[in-house]
Amino acid sequence: MTGPDHIVFVIDDDHRIREAVSELLASLGMNAIAFGAAAQYVGFERPDLPACLVLDIELPDINGLEFQKQLADSHHPPIVFITGHGDIPSSVRAIKRGAVDFLTKPFSEQQLLDAIHAAIDQDRRCRGERAELDVLRERLAGLTPREREVLPLVVSGLLNKQAATALGISEVTLQIHRSKIMHKMAAASLADLVRIAEKLEIPVTHSRRAGAP
Amino acid sequence: MLHYGDACAMKDALSRQRYGMALVVGGAALLLAWLTGDALWLLAAVTLIHLVAGRVPGLVAIGLSAVALAFFLLVSSWQIAEEGQAYVRLATFLAAALLITLFLRDRQGAAPQHRAEHETRLIVESMPGLGWSTDPKGEFRYLNPAVFDYTGRRCEPGQPLSFGGREVLHPEEADRVIEAWVHCLRTGEAYQSEHRLRRHDGVYRWFRAAARPCRDSSGRITGWYGVTLDIDDQKQAEERYRAEHDARLIVESLPSLGWSASPKGRFRYLNPGVFDYLGLSREEIVRTDRFDWMHPDDVERMRESFQRCLKDSVPYEAEVRLRRRDGVYRWCRVVAQPSRDGDGRIIGWYGVTIDIDDQKQAEEALRKSEQQLRLLIDTIPALVWCARPSGDPFYLNKRLLDYAGMSPEEAPQARSKLIHPDDVPLLLRTWAQSVKTGQTFVIVYRLRRADGTYRWHEGRAEPWYDQAGRLVQWYGVNVDIDERLTAEQALRATQAQFQRATQIASLAELSASIAHEVNQPLAAVVTNSHACQRWLAAEPPNLQRARLTTERIIRDANGAAQVVSRIRALFNRAGPIRAPVDLHEVIAEACRLMMDEIVSKNVEIETVLEPDLPAAVADRVQIQQVLVNLIRNGIEAMESTAERPRSLILRSRRDGAGKVLVEVRDRGSGVEDTERIFEPFVTTKAQGMGMGLAICRSIIEAHEGRLWATKIDPVGTAFLFTLPVEPVETA
Numbered sequence: 011m012t013g014p015d016h017i018v019f020v021i022d023d024d025h026r027i028r029e030a031v032s033e034l035l036a037s038l039g040m041n042a043i044a045f046g047a048a049a050q051y052v053g054f055e056r057p058d059l060p061a062c063l064v065l066d067i068e069l070p071d072i073n074g075l076e077f078q079k080q081l082a083d084s085h086h087p088p089i090v091f092i093t094g095h096g097d098i099p100s101s102v103r104a105i106k107r108g109a110v111d112f113l114t115k116p117f118s119e120q121q122l123l124d125a126i127h128a129a130i131d132q133d134r135r136c137r138g139e140r141a142e143l144d145v146l147r148e149r150l151a152g153l154t155p156r157e158r159e160v161l162p163l164v165v166s167g168l169l170n171k172q173a174a175t176a177l178g179i180s181e182v183t184l185q186i187h188r189s190k191i192m193h194k195m196a197a198a199s200l201a202d203l204v205r206i207a208e209k210l211e212i213p214v215t216h217s218r219r220a221g222a223p
Numbered sequence: 224m225l226h227y228g229d230a231c232a233m234k235d236a237l238s239r240q241r242y243g244m245a246l247v248v249g250g251a252a253l254l255l256a257w258l259t260g261d262a263l264w265l266l267a268a269v270t271l272i273h274l275v276a277g278r279v280p281g282l283v284a285i286g287l288s289a290v291a292l293a294f295f296l297l298v299s300s301w302q303i304a305e306e307g308q309a310y311v312r313l314a315t316f317l318a319a320a321l322l323i324t325l326f327l328r329d330r331q332g333a334a335p336q337h338r339a340e341h342e343t344r345l346i347v348e349s350m351p352g353l354g355w356s357t358d359p360k361g362e363f364r365y366l367n368p369a370v371f372d373y374t375g376r377r378c379e380p381g382q383p384l385s386f387g388g389r390e391v392l393h394p395e396e397a398d399r400v401i402e403a404w405v406h407c408l409r410t411g412e413a414y415q416s417e418h419r420l421r422r423h424d425g426v427y428r429w430f431r432a433a434a435r436p437c438r439d440s441s442g443r444i445t446g447w448y449g450v451t452l453d454i455d456d457q458k459q460a461e462e463r464y465r466a467e468h469d470a471r472l473i474v475e476s477l478p479s480l481g482w483s484a485s486p487k488g489r490f491r492y493l494n495p496g497v498f499d500y501l502g503l504s505r506e507e508i509v510r511t512d513r514f515d516w517m518h519p520d521d522v523e524r525m526r527e528s529f530q531r532c533l534k535d536s537v538p539y540e541a542e543v544r545l546r547r548r549d550g551v552y553r554w555c556r557v558v559a560q561p562s563r564d565g566d567g568r569i570i571g572w573y574g575v576t577i578d579i580d581d582q583k584q585a586e587e588a589l590r591k592s593e594q595q596l597r598l599l600i601d602t603i604p605a606l607v608w609c610a611r612p613s614g615d616p617f618y619l620n621k622r623l624l625d626y627a628g629m630s631p632e633e634a635p636q637a638r639s640k641l642i643h644p645d646d647v648p649l650l651l652r653t654w655a656q657s658v659k660t661g662q663t664f665v666i667v668y669r670l671r672r673a674d675g676t677y678r679w680h681e682g683r684a685e686p687w688y689d690q691a692g693r694l695v696q697w698y699g700v701n702v703d704i705d706e707r708l709t710a711e712q713a714l715r716a717t718q719a720q721f722q723r724a725t726q727i728a729s730l731a732e733l734s735a736s737i738a739h740e741v742n743q744p745l746a747a748v749v750t751n752s753h754a755c756q757r758w759l760a761a762e763p764p765n766l767q768r769a770r771l772t773t774e775r776i777i778r779d780a781n782g783a784a785q786v787v788s789r790i791r792a793l794f795n796r797a798g799p800i801r802a803p804v805d806l807h808e809v810i811a812e813a814c815r816l817m818m819d820e821i822v823s824k825n826v827e828i829e830t831v832l833e834p835d836l837p838a839a840v841a842d843r844v845q846i847q848q849v850l851v852n853l854i855r856n857g858i859e860a861m862e863s864t865a866e867r868p869r870s871l872i873l874r875s876r877r878d879g880a881g882k883v884l885v886e887v888r889d890r891g892s893g894v895e896d897t898e899r900i901f902e903p904f905v906t907t908k909a910q911g912m913g914m915g916l917a918i919c920r921s922i923i924e925a926h927e928g929r930l931w932a933t934k935i936d937p938v939g940t941a942f943l944f945t946l947p948v949e950p951v952e953t954a
Contacts (some may be wrong), residue, residue: 030751037753094743
């Protein structure tokens with residue numbers, strides 16, 4: 011093994027559960043770190059790995075559902091809830107907010123593992139997307155101000171002539187800007203550029219048809 | 224002679240002819256005596272003269288004749304006839320002379336005397352009054368013709384003269400008059416009297432009678448002379464005058480406004496009250512228009528009625544506000560009557576105007592207060608009624624009529640229809656009792672509203688007694704308590720539900736916390752077991768880790784076992800709060816809590832409670848829980864029994880061993896094994912954990928009591944439990 015490719019965080023106030031879950035994951039060769047309270051988890055320097063959070067609903071310092079709400083703003087690993095006595099409203103709320111699963115103690119090995127694997131896969135996918143987007147953002151940042159003005163017009167599908175008129179520049183100049191953009195953004199074609207712009211959420215502000223906004 | 228001869232006047236008048244004849248015959252006899260000289264003739268003459276001339280000359284004549292006779296007899300015996308004749312002649316001569324003297328004297332005095340007597344007689348007989356005289360004893364001697372004319376009686380010869388006595392006197396005065404007359408007769412005082420006498424036609428007229436006694440020289444009363452004058456007309460005139468005077472006085476002193484007016488309505492007479500009231504002089508009143516003193520609002524109406532009255536000539540009556548002297552308008556009643564002459568023409572109007580302002584105001588105040596009261600009674604948010612002592616209602620207020628939707632006429636008959644059929648017997652019984660005893664009537668019953676719905680009412684009635692303590696009538700009021708009652712029922716139901724909910728909730732909480740306590744170690748055990756399995760299945764098996772997990776499994780399993788035993792310990796240790804409890808109160812509370820089910824399942828609860836049951840030492844809430852449980856079991860046991868009445872008997876008594884005993888007996892289908900039902904998880908019900916009776920038994924046993932069940936013959940089950948009683952404290 012060349013070091014762990016994932017990590018499982020376990021938060022439960024009952025040490026017996028923490029021990030048992032950690033032991034089970036260890037027996038499966040999975041990497042797990044357990045915390046007795048939410049605050050400990052927050053203060054922990056998380057390694058940059060695909061992860062999963064196994065969270066007990068009844069925590070000494072904060073209710074699990076409340077904690078989920080707090081985490082929603084930041085990039086956090088997907089949550090698998092475990093509870094002593096789960097009720098339907100709590101489980102619905104948890105799933106609605108993006109929890110992967112909601113397990114009632116005592117849970118079976120398979121239930122737990124399925125949920126953890128699903129969570130880690132989900133996190134891994136998210137992380138990949140986030141990394142790709144970061145590259146694109148970096149490229150976007152490399153554009154000059156003028157090029158940043160030209161980009162929305164181009165991806166809106168305007169003809170060079172129309173785009174040049176909109177910016178009050180010559181068609182030739184515009185073509186130069188456009189080729190530079192294509193190059194800087196590492197776009198193979200105009201369609202590629204449009205897809206990139208979509209990922210970067212660059213708004214389509216113009217329409218090729220005259221008169222329309 | 225007036226004072227003497229009146230009484231004999233009648234007789235004298237009758238013998239007047241005889242008188243003349245006597246004189247002629249007497250004279251003739253004297254002549255014969257003279258011629259014959261015979262004394263017998265002389266004797267006859269003298270006798271005649273005596274008869275004519277009366278007593279004194281008669282005696283003289285008798286004396287003379289006696290002497291003459293004596294001489295004659297003497298001489299004849301002496302045979303001296305010549306001389307005898309001479310004596311007779313002498314006596315005859317003397318007698319004749321006497322006769323002539325008498326005659327002349329009589330002639331001389333009689334002429335004027337007779338005239339005076341005649342005049343007197345005329346006066347007495349023709350005077351406009353009743354003249355009369357009596358002897359000293361009061362016997363009438365003379366009555367003038369007017370008496371006979373007036374009384375219509377006749378003078379019957381041989382009958383004593385009389386006015387008619389008591390008969391002619393008015394019965395009202397007879398005694399007084401007779402008494403006065405008798406008094407005068409006795410004392411000799413002048414007699415005077417005014418009284419009524421009956422005329423021949425039966426009419427009584429007033430007379431004034433006056434009489435004086437006549438006395439002789441020695442002062443003895445010789446007779447009474449009186450006159451009775453007719454004063455009837457005078458009396459009537461006086462009477463009229465007095466009446467008129469009184470009438471005038473009445474009119475003038477009348478404490479109101481009296482007046483008379485011409486047929487056209489012009490004032491003719493106004494009594495002082497008018498001037499005083501209006502503060503105007505006669506001239507001012509006559510000069511001004513009468514409508515000037517009336518309230519402007521009344522003028523139009525009064526003018527109209529005044530004109531109509533003059534036209535139709537009918538008695539006038541009106542109420543009008545008049546301006547008093549102080550400028551205040553006051554209500555007055557004007558009443559006037561026309562006076563008509565013989566032909567029916569109106570000759571004047573006579574009227575009186577009375578100040579009725581105070582009365583009017585009092586009436587108005589009374590009317591207002593009555594109206595107020597009626598308004599109060601009709602708007603008060605209650606149904607008000609009155610009933611006679613017999614119990615029949617005779618008044619229902621508007622709200623009651625509106626509520627029932629009926630008219631006042633049909634209300635008394637429709638009363639029974641208003642009451643809910645189920646409440647009628649109770650109402651009739653209670654009301655009859657109240658009517659009989661006069662006690663306050665209180666009842667809660669259902670009354671039908673106009674829309675047909677029955678609403679609960681609280682009816683109350685109080686009798687009203689007069690001063691003599693007689694029941695005059697009943698005053699009743701019904702208040703709609705339907706909403707209150709419904710609200711109370713709803714509240715009770717809510718309370719019961721809430722109580723049950725809290726019981727359920729606490730049970731749920733308890734079970735959740737137990738589950739949590741047990742689940743934690745169990746979850747750890749399961750997970751560790753899986754881990755252990757993995758370690759053992761690994762190549763090579765990681766025995767060290769497997770052992771570690773196994774140790775943890777043992778530890779956590781023990782932990783779970785400890786939780787269970789801790790919970791059991793918790794239940795066992797939590798001893799109930801012991802305090803004296805009145806079991807009857809607890810039974811009542813339990814029944815109240817179960818009321819909904821009792822009512823909805825149509826179960827009849829009968830309680831047979833021993834009086835003065837000693838207080839049990841127990842946890843009130845737990846005992847209540849046991850009772851609720853047993854009652855619920857009983858009700859549910861009878862759920863399927865449709866053929867028998869569903870009755871549940873709650874009984875309390877001393878068990879004879881220093882404890883109190885409570886029995887809950889149902890008439891349900893019964894149980895097979897009266898011991899097994901107390902075991903946990905044993906139930907005869909489709910839905911149920913089978914914990915109820917087990918818990919009940921544990922509660923009762925924790926109280927050092929006993930709970931058991933027995934079968935009842937032929938049907939049903941009885942659950943009995945005992946509880947210790949409070950030990951009697953010894954000081």
